[in-house]
Amino acid sequence: MALFNLAQAINLALGQEMEKDKKVVLLGEDIGVDGGVFRVTEGLLDKFGSDRVMDTPLAESAIIGASIGMAIYGLKPVAEIQFDGFIYPALDQLISHAAKIRNRSRGRFTCPLVVRVPCAGGIHAPEHHSESPETHIVHTPGLKAVIPSNPYDAKGLMAAAIRDPDPVVFFEPKKLYRASKQEVPEKDYEIPIGKASIAKEGGDVTLISWGTMVHVCTEAAEKLKEKNIDVEIIDVRSLSPLDTETILTSVQKTGRAVIVHEAPRTLGLGAEIAATISEADILSLKAPVKRVTGFDIPMPLAKHEYLYLPNAERVAKAAEEVMKF
Amino acid sequence: MEKEIAKFSVNYLQILDENGKCAEQPGLTQKQIKEIYESMVLARIFDERSIKLQREGRLGTYPPLKGQEAAQIASAYALGKNDWMIPAFREHASMILRGLSMEMILQYWGGDERGQKIPSGENDLTFAIPVGTQPLHAAGIALAMKIMGEKTASLVYFGDGATSEGDTNEAMNFAGVFSLPLVFVCENNQWAISVPRSRQTASQTIAQKAVAFGFEGVQVDGNDVFAVYSATKSALEKARSGGGPTLIELFTYRMGDHTTADDASKYRKKSEVDEWVKKDPIERLRKYMESKKLWSKADEEKLLAKLGKKVEDAVKKYESVPAEEPGKIFEYVYAEMTENLKNQQKSLEHQDEAKS
Ligand SMILES: Cc1ncc(C[n+]2csc(CCOP(=O)(O)OP(=O)(O)O)c2C)c(N)n1
Numbered sequence: 270m271a272l273f274n275l276a277q278a279i280n281l282a283l284g285q286e287m288e289k290d291k292k293v294v295l296l297g298e299d300i301g302v303d304g305g306v307f308r309v310t311e312g313l314l315d316k317f318g319s320d321r322v323m324d325t326p327l328a329e330s331a332i333i334g335a336s337i338g339m340a341i342y343g344l345k346p347v348a349e350i351q352f353d354g355f356i357y358p359a360l361d362q363l364i365s366h367a368a369k370i371r372n373r374s375r376g377r378f379t380c381p382l383v384v385r386v387p388c389a390g391g392i393h394a395p396e397h398h399s400e401s402p403e404t405h406i407v408h409t410p411g412l413k414a415v416i417p418s419n420p421y422d423a424k425g426l427m428a429a430a431i432r433d434p435d436p437v438v439f440f441e442p443k444k445l446y447r448a449s450k451q452e453v454p455e456k457d458y459e460i461p462i463g464k465a466s467i468a469k470e471g472g473d474v475t476l477i478s479w480g481t482m483v484h485v486c487t488e489a490a491e492k493l494k495e496k497n498i499d500v501e502i503i504d505v506r507s508l509s510p511l512d513t514e515t516i517l518t519s520v521q522k523t524g525r526a527v528i529v530h531e532a533p534r535t536l537g538l539g540a541e542i543a544a545t546i547s548e549a550d551i552l553s554l555k556a557p558v559k560r561v562t563g564f565d566i567p568m569p570l571a572k573h574e575y576l577y578l579p580n581a582e583r584v585a586k587a588a589e590e591v592m593k594f
Numbered sequence: 595m596e597k598e599i600a601k602f603s604v605n606y607l608q609i610l611d612e613n614g615k616c617a618e619q620p621g622l623t624q625k626q627i628k629e630i631y632e633s634m635v636l637a638r639i640f641d642e643r644s645i646k647l648q649r650e651g652r653l654g655t656y657p658p659l660k661g662q663e664a665a666q667i668a669s670a671y672a673l674g675k676n677d678w679m680i681p682a683f684r685e686h687a688s689m690i691l692r693g694l695s696m697e698m699i700l701q702y703w704g705g706d707e708r709g710q711k712i713p714s715g716e717n718d719l720t721f722a723i724p725v726g727t728q729p730l731h732a733a734g735i736a737l738a739m740k741i742m743g744e745k746t747a748s749l750v751y752f753g754d755g756a757t758s759e760g761d762t763n764e765a766m767n768f769a770g771v772f773s774l775p776l777v778f779v780c781e782n783n784q785w786a787i788s789v790p791r792s793r794q795t796a797s798q799t800i801a802q803k804a805v806a807f808g809f810e811g812v813q814v815d816g817n818d819v820f821a822v823y824s825a826t827k828s829a830l831e832k833a834r835s836g837g838g839p840t841l842i843e844l845f846t847y848r849m850g851d852h853t854t855a856d857d858a859s860k861y862r863k864k865s866e867v868d869e870w871v872k873k874d875p876i877e878r879l880r881k882y883m884e885s886k887k888l889w890s891k892a893d894e895e896k897l898l899a900k901l902g903k904k905v906e907d908a909v910k911k912y913e914s915v916p917a918e919e920p921g922k923i924f925e926y927v928y929a930e931m932t933e934n935l936k937n938q939q940k941s942l943e944h945q946d947e948a949k950s
């Protein structure tokens with residue numbers, strides 16, 4: 270089996286879906302001739318032509334708004350927003366229309382659209398290029414949201430997202446694009462939207478996270494092992510809908526949960542997960558649920574992003590605290 | 595019945611031709627011309643030095659301005675001290691001319707918020723990275739100037755790519771409706787990363803977009819300091835005296851990569867770049883100055899040495915500034931830190947203690 274990094278795995282998935290289904294079209298800023306600023310769409314213009322791989326004018330609201338129209342009409346657009354911090358001009362279209370058209374029209378119109386969003390920090394990028402805006406999406410009924418933490422999941426999740434009948438925002442952690450390679454099968458498979466995965470099994474504490482933070486949790490797990498703390502790591506993968514079953518089953522086993530995310534703490538998805546755990550099963554908890562998150566501040570510029578981003582020390586410390594409770 | 599009810603034309607302005615020749619320059623003194631030249635050369639040296647710093651790992655991603663020196667310097671030169679300048683993110687030349695220190699610009703691209711703390715008294719906004727967002731702020735500033743009865747104007751820079759954003763068009767519409775003292779300066783450098791101007795608009799010129807918003811637009815040779823200065827100066831005068839907004843399309847070229855993270859050879863031909871090298875705005879003005887006996891080889895050498903040192907001093911200053919204390923990341927979110935932020939700030943201190 271061939272080795273792929275996360276960017277290549279997404280590229281592979283896009284190419285395969287486009288080959289299988291003529292209705293799949295790509296659009297966005299610099300995705301054609303340039304192959305995308307992260308090279309995720311490299312080679313696809315040559316392969317599929319400019320009707321299916323479109324370099325658009327610089328207008329996020331237009332990209333998403335027009336994608337909604339194309340989706341309603343019967344195409345399956347996969348739109349790219351160049352960076353997390355530039356999704357905001359498109360939120361009106363996403364929240365007011367993509368998310369609502371099925372419901373508003375009582376199923377007459379649908380919006381099978383994928384929005385790819387390179388996201389999150391850790392690469393010393395300029396201002397507005399390192400944000401984690403998933404809460405805005407997850408908070409919007411009608412939108413789905415996924416985020417892979419490895420190349421294998423990336424390919425399967427992209428296949429599932431493109432085939433999904435509803436709008437899916439597909440977050441791509443920039444730091445992971447080229448972080449490592451993994452065997453990725455050429456053959457068709459889907460990672461179902463709505464299913465978390467257990468990245469590591471363990472019995473003492475459940476670490477719940479997604480994207481880049483899954484790797485921070487893995488690093489923390491090594492540190493904790495030295496202290497005889499055996500963690501289980503859940504890679505949430507699907508932010509909306511959330512796989513509460515996998516989360517609850519794990520927490521019932523360990524009795525302890527630490528949620529780790531890059532987005533600011535207040536109303537981050539961690540809050541929802543903590544609330545879900547306590548509503549469903551507070552009695553299985555041996556300690557309060559803890560969160561290790563970004564702070565409630567604008568994402569700092571490169572020099573101070575290390576202060577903001579959760580790291581293995583912060584995660585390990587939180588895990589030790591819940592163990593000691 | 596059918597009859598023509600509207601008609602428009604768009605003018606193109608060039609004063610200094612590509613060989614450095616001109617019939618009549620717009621009334622600048624010799625001293626002013628030299629000042630403009632010096633500022634352009636400084637911007638070029640700063641630009642090249644910044645790229646090198648990035649390559650050496652001493653600066654973050656940096657967007658070069660090479661080729662746009664005339665567009666930026668000659669337009670900013672027309673501003674009065676009390677006018678406001680609202681930049682996008684590539685206007686280092688304008689920023690330096692207006693008084694922002696080079697070390698602060700480096701600080702910003704080095705990933706330090708303090709580079710955006712515009713010294714008080716300077717009437718300029720800081721960088722706007724989200725493309726096309728700042729023209730609306732310029733419209734607001736101009737609206738405030740108008741409401742407060744001040745005889746000042748605001749000038750906003752944005753790119754050809756930015757003309758595709760809704761916000762930019764909404765700003766022009768606002769400016770037209772309220773007849774704002776605002777000069778829109780579109781630096782049409784032909785590219786928005788890899789996307790050519792032709793993919794941003796089917797319109798023949800960017801200048802003509804102003805017509806639809808009810809005000810005047812003009813296309814100007816953006817590599818011609820005299821034309822840029824002259825067009826900006828009269829647009830600012832018109833704005834200050836109640837004549838409303840103007841759109842100035844500066845026809846220029848981004849000679850370098852989009853940023854240090856980009857490789858322009860992937861999407862544009864060397865022959866295209868070479869054609870524009872011949873139109874280099876700095877060379878052009880130098881040729882003019884030489885032909886008028888305003889400038890000599892010796893002057894040039896002296897200037898390069900002086901400005902080289904100036905840039906080196908700025909680099910030294912940039913690199914000798916001590917890191918900002920970590921806790922500062924919490925202190926400017928609100929006028930007063932919330933209890934929540936105070937707690938988060940404390941947790942950060944504990945984290946640092948645990949590490950040391
Ligand atoms: C809203 C938004 N979308 C995308 C980007 C990414 N981006 C940064 S600069 C740029 C191109 C801008 O082109 P133009 O307006 O012509 O300015 P230039 O870079 O040529 O100075 C893009 C797409 C951004 N910064 N903001």
Ligand SMILES: [Mg+2]
Binds near residue numbers: 753781784787
């Ligand atoms: Mg441009």
